[in-house]
Amino acid sequence: MVGGVEEHLTVGRVAELAGVSVRTLHHYDEIGLVRPSARTPAGYRAYAADDVERLREVLAYKRLGFGLREIADLVDDPATDAVVRLHRLRGLLLEQRDRAAATVTAIDRELEARAMGIRTTPEEQLKMFGAQLYESIGSAYPATRRTEPRIAARVWDALGDARTVLNVGAGTGSYEPADREVVAVEPSAVMRAQRPVGAAPCVAAAAERLPFEDGAFDAAMAFSTVHHWQDPIAGLREMRRVARRVVVFTHDASDAGWRHRFWLTRDYLPEVSGLVAGRPSVDQLARAIGARLEPVLIPWDCADGFFEAYWRRPEAYLEDHVRRAVSVWTRVGPEAERRAVDALRDDLASGRWAGRNGDLVDLDAAELGLRLLVA
Numbered sequence: 001m002v003g004g005v006e007e008h009l010t011v012g013r014v015a016e017l018a019g020v021s022v023r024t025l026h027h028y029d030e031i032g033l034v035r036p037s038a039r040t041p042a043g044y045r046a047y048a049a050d051d052v053e054r055l056r057e058v059l060a061y062k063r064l065g066f067g068l069r070e071i072a073d074l075v076d077d078p079a080t081d082a083v084v085r086l087h088r089l090r091g092l093l094l095e096q097r098d099r100a101a102a103t104v105t106a107i108d109r110e111l112e113a114r115a116m117g118i119r120t121t122p123e124e125q126l127k128m129f130g131a132q133l134y135e136s137i138g139s140a141y142p143a144t145r146r147t148e149p150r151i152a153a154r155v156w157d158a159l160g161d162a163r164t165v166l167n168v169g170a171g172t173g174s175y176e177p178a179d180r181e182v183v184a185v186e187p188s189a190v191m192r193a194q195r196p197v198g199a200a201p202c203v204a205a206a207a208e209r210l211p212f213e214d215g216a217f218d219a220a221m222a223f224s225t226v227h228h229w230q231d232p233i234a235g236l237r238e239m240r241r242v243a244r245r246v247v248v249f250t251h252d253a254s255d256a257g258w259r260h261r262f263w264l265t266r267d268y269l270p271e272v273s274g275l276v277a278g279r280p281s282v283d284q285l286a287r288a289i290g291a292r293l294e295p296v297l298i299p300w301d302c303a304d305g306f307f308e309a310y311w312r313r314p315e316a317y318l319e320d321h322v323r324r325a326v327s328v329w330t331r332v333g334p335e336a337e338r339r340a341v342d343a344l345r346d347d348l349a350s351g352r353w354a355g356r357n358g359d360l361v362d363l364d365a366a367e368l369g370l371r372l373l374v375a
């Protein structure tokens with residue numbers, strides 16, 4: 001090649017490198033999805049570095065199962081730069097990998113059952129591969145439960161110089177620091193099965209009886225899990241026993257004002273107060289292990305879809321897949337859920353929600369009772 005197209009790749013070379021046909025590349029050009037910015041002197045299409053970057057993104061979304069029209073919207077999104085787009089792509093690919101891992105586990109279970117002469121029922125088979133599996137691991141786009149980097153930074157800071165870390169109630173492994181030696185504890189087989197390939201080793205146990213020696217770890221962490229434990233105080237004492245430092249992320253549900261802090265519980269879902277009745281207060285939890293309490297503000301665009309995460313994005317709560325990733329909605333029961341969602345939908349449509357919550361629009365982060373306990 002000569003002159004201005006020296007830095008370019010011919011269509012044939014691009015097709016060869018990317019493993020797609022020249023015809024596909026011509027089609028992408030014709031529909032305006034990936035337009036090579038130049039021609040060689042012989043008239044062939046020639047791709048510049050930026051064209052290749054765009055093509056790579058298009059092919060990755062294609063592999064994830066998106067249609068060409070959706071892909072065009074994603075790669076043309078003017079609100080995101082290349083790094084943000086790469087992070088988004090990475091998140092989606094990890095989700096897909098996790099889903100494949102969960103499906104492999106489901107197949108292994110069925111193979112084991114068949115080896116023992118047990119046939120799975122049609123219902124069980126659908127559970128393994130159908131909607132329920134999909135729901136139990138969250139929808140692929142956008143992923144609802146994942147590490148929120150700004151909150152993760154607070155947790156990892158609080159871990160200090162700990163080299164070995166026990167993650168209790170670890171779930172699928174969010175917030176596990178990649179630069180330390182982590183061991184996870186998770187009682188639920190369903191959750192363990194969804195841990196991504198390459199995640200920290202995971203022991204089947206509960207917080208209240210940790211199967212480790214005294215002082216076995218530099219630090220023990222627990223993220224969004226203490227409220228699920230049968231005996232939170234006993235669990236925290238166990239963490240204290242096996243580690244010299246303890247870091248817990250939880251919420252302050254004891255405060256009489258807690259229910260009123262967040263518009264969702266205050267105006268739509270008062271039933272949550274019944275869920276926390278009789279549970280130890282966050283102060284009692286802190287006292288049990290001599291911890292200090294630090295407030296954690298929730299960024300308006302929080303990446304982890306926990307209950308309070310969408311405080312400035314109320315429409316999100318109308319989405320079934322958003323609610324299904326949060327246990328509160330299941331625990332209040334379908335009737336309360338339906339009533340709350342219908343009322344919120346109406347208020348969003350009528351402008352009533354905006355009228356009541358106009359002050360939130362200017363906030364970048366909100367204090368909704370989330371706390372870090374550090375001991």
Ligand SMILES: C[S@@+](CC[C@H](N)C(=O)[O-])C[C@H]1O[C@@H](n2cnc3c(N)ncnc32)[C@H](O)[C@@H]1O
Pocket residue numbers: 145168169170171172173174175185186187188191205206207208222223224225228229230235
């Ligand atoms: C909301 S998930 C949080 C998972 C993970 N820490 C995260 O942030 O994604 C709560 C987890 O606590 C686990 N859990 C429930 N009871 C527990 C107990 N007694 N001891 C330890 N973990 C428990 C559940 O199985 C579930 O995986």
